[in-house]
Amino acid sequence: MVVQSQPALEHYSLIKTCRPSNIFTGIPVIDFKDPEAKSLIVKACEEFGFFKLVNHGIPMEFMTRLETEALNFFNLPQSEKDKAGPPDPFGYGSKRIGPNGDVGWIEYLLLNTNPQVTSLKTQAIFQENPEIFRSAVNNYIVAVKGMAFEVLELMAEGLKLEQRNVLSKLIKDEKSDSCFRLNHYPACPEQLQALSGRNLIGFGEHTDPQIISVLRSNNTSGLQICLRDGTWVSVPPDQSSFFINVGDALQVLTNGRFRSVRHRVLADSLKSRVSMIFFGGPPLSEKIAPLPSLLKAKGEESLYKEFTWWEYKTSAYKSRLADHRLGLFEKT
Numbered sequence: 001m002v003v004q005s006q007p008a009l010e011h012y013s014l015i016k017t018c019r020p021s022n023i024f025t026g027i028p029v030i031d032f033k034d035p036e037a038k039s040l041i042v043k044a045c046e047e048f049g050f051f052k053l054v055n056h057g058i059p060m061e062f063m064t065r066l067e068t069e070a071l072n073f074f075n076l077p078q079s080e081k082d083k084a085g086p087p088d089p090f091g092y093g094s095k096r097i098g099p100n101g102d103v104g105w106i107e108y109l110l111l112n113t114n115p116q117v118t119s120l121k122t123q124a125i126f127q128e129n130p131e132i133f134r135s136a137v138n139n140y141i142v143a144v145k146g147m148a149f150e151v152l153e154l155m156a157e158g159l160k161l162e163q164r165n166v167l168s169k170l171i172k173d174e175k176s177d178s179c180f181r182l183n184h185y186p187a188c189p190e191q192l193q194a195l196s197g198r199n200l201i202g203f204g205e206h207t208d209p210q211i212i213s214v215l216r217s218n219n220t221s222g223l224q225i226c227l228r229d230g231t232w233v234s235v236p237p238d239q240s241s242f243f244i245n246v247g248d249a250l251q252v253l254t255n256g257r258f259r260s261v262r263h264r265v266l267a268d269s270l271k272s273r274v275s276m277i278f279f280g281g282p283p284l285s286e287k288i289a290p291l292p293s294l295l296k297a298k299g300e301e302s303l304y305k306e307f308t309w310w311e312y313k314t315s316a317y318k319s320r321l322a323d324h325r326l327g328l329f330e331k332t
């Protein structure tokens with residue numbers, strides 16, 4: 001048995017492992033309908049850069065329909081899925097994440113939220129049930145984007161910014177550089193994990209470069225976040241809720257008051273995990289700098305050099321997943 005498993009371990013030796021960690025019960029939960037939501041969101045973004053959103057009003061059907069369609073795609077033969085790849089950055093990817101050598105126990109589809117042309121690759125993505133899959137993706141994105149606008153408007157109110165659309169307009173803009181990701185983490189063969197006594201990494205630790213990320217997953221655990229003191233904790237899964245991440249751009253817009261949360265996903269030995277994430281990014285030409293009214297209110301200087309979203313994104317794509325990408329843009 002052990003002898004049989006060794007080649008498998010060798011084969012996956014590029015994928016990192018980590019020790020299992022405890023389920024965390026302290027994730028802030030925000031009820032969208034709570035009159036206090038705006039100040040609770042600000043508090044959660046300051047402390048964790050992460051919170052769970054309940055009572056969000058998006059029907060479960062939007063999520064389950066897309067999950068079913070995504071699984072139909074991921075269950076296709078490998079040769080069919082490969083027609084929708086490689087991800088450059090959009091398309092189907094397996095194990096490799098980004099262009100710089102990161103690998104994980106994962107396969108995924110990375111999609112542009114405003115596709116201009118229908119390429120051969122998009123045809124390959126939507127091949128089986130083109131209209132059904134495409135409309136499940138589109139309907140889901142429209143619903144989640146609308147919710148992200150509202151979250152950003154509540155945030156602006158909580159931050160006491162003069163206009164409640166200062167943040168939301170960045171991703172409402174028709175040139176907004178947002179994207180969407182469908183991830184499939186197959187259950188990881190138990191012997192592989194048992195042999196090392198550790199968990200295989202599905203998606204290595206990183207922060208999201210954008211303003212905000214909205215994640216929904218099935219009920220399989222695996223997502224972990226890194227707390228301020230550097231401890232990694234497991235986020236209990238909840239298929240009916242959304243999880244909101246502060247991205248690097250929002251950290252800069254708030255001059256470091258909100259923190260972009262470092263997170264990762266571990267493979268589960270028994271169940272596969274499916275997640276869908278909307279990444280709300282600004283237009284490429286947008287200047288990313290702390291909001292002047294926030295600096296004025298606190299009498300602060302910007303902690304960051306000036307840059308556009310295009311400059312940040314270009315630099316992000318030259319980095320490795322775990323890199324501290326904002327480091328290059330911090331004033332010394």
Ligand code: GA4
Nearest residue numbers: 089097098099181208209316317319320321
């Ligand atoms: C992390 C957030 C999003 O998933 C993503 C990722 C992107 C990719 O998978 O192509 C990146 C990663 C993400 C950050 C640094 C670069 C780019 C892989 C990578 C090594 C789609 C994004 O926008 O940035």
